[in-house]
Amino acid sequence: MAYVIKAEDCVNCGACEGECPVEAISEKDDARVIDADLCTSCGACADVCPTECILEG
Template sequence: MAMKITEECINCGACEPECPNTAISQGDDIYVIDASKCTECKGQHDEPACAAVCPVDCCVL
């Protein structure tokens, strides 16, 4: 399963540089996660890096 960024995204960009798989990019209104690249940071971090830095908790499973 991949992480998802919800509509609550404030478009701050904090998550994009944290993704070790470059799965996050800027969409039209909010950032988006490419599900085919997202590994939930398994084997790289203890928790998904995007969720750890998101100021509004919009990076969810």
């Protein structure tokens, strides 16, 4: 199951985007979003998120 980012908690730091091995994370409307079709559910993004706003979808 793909990970999701709670946009209201995202501070748009970009830490998650740099960790994603499949480049499933991008910026949209001053927050990061995860493309569910690309996400492999590895959890690398969640591990580095300083606000812990990335959750398993």
